Amino acid sequence: MTMTMFLRGVDAPSDTPKRTATAHGFRSSFRDWCSENNYPRDLAERALAHTVQNKVEAAYHRTDLLEQRRPMMEAWEAFVVQRKKTGEEAEQEALKHIFKPRARSD
Numbered sequence: 001m002t003m004t005m006f007l008r009g010v011d012a013p014s015d016t017p018k019r020t021a022t023a024h025g026f027r028s029s030f031r032d033w034c035s036e037n038n039y040p041r042d043l044a045e046r047a048l049a050h051t052v053q054n055k056v057e058a059a060y061h062r063t064d065l066l067e068q069r070r071p072m073m074e075a076w077e078a079f080v081v082q083r084k085k086t087g088e089e090a091e092q093e094a095l096k097h098i099f100k101p102r103a104r105s106d
Contacts, residue, residue: 003023003026004022004023007020007021007022007023007026008020027048030044030047030048030076031044031048033076033079034047034072034076037075039072042065043065043068043069043072044072046065046069047069047072047073
């Protein structure tokens, strides 16, 4: 609701003529951006506060992936405010977190 109120308050333009942008459209744009920039589906869904629908999978997948989401969200912020250099740097940082090797527990 806060996002919708903000978008209305600043009269944010929509792609549809004579309409104001919506929070759902913003969320949808974020999801598309994640896919186009090769972020893992799980990471994008968690950032949107979507839950794991499969009950068995949900029982074993309890992490919020916060540390992995942070660089992705910084890259999204840079994309939204059009700071290309910062966005590229944030994306590089995100790749380090996404693909870092896991410690073995033998």
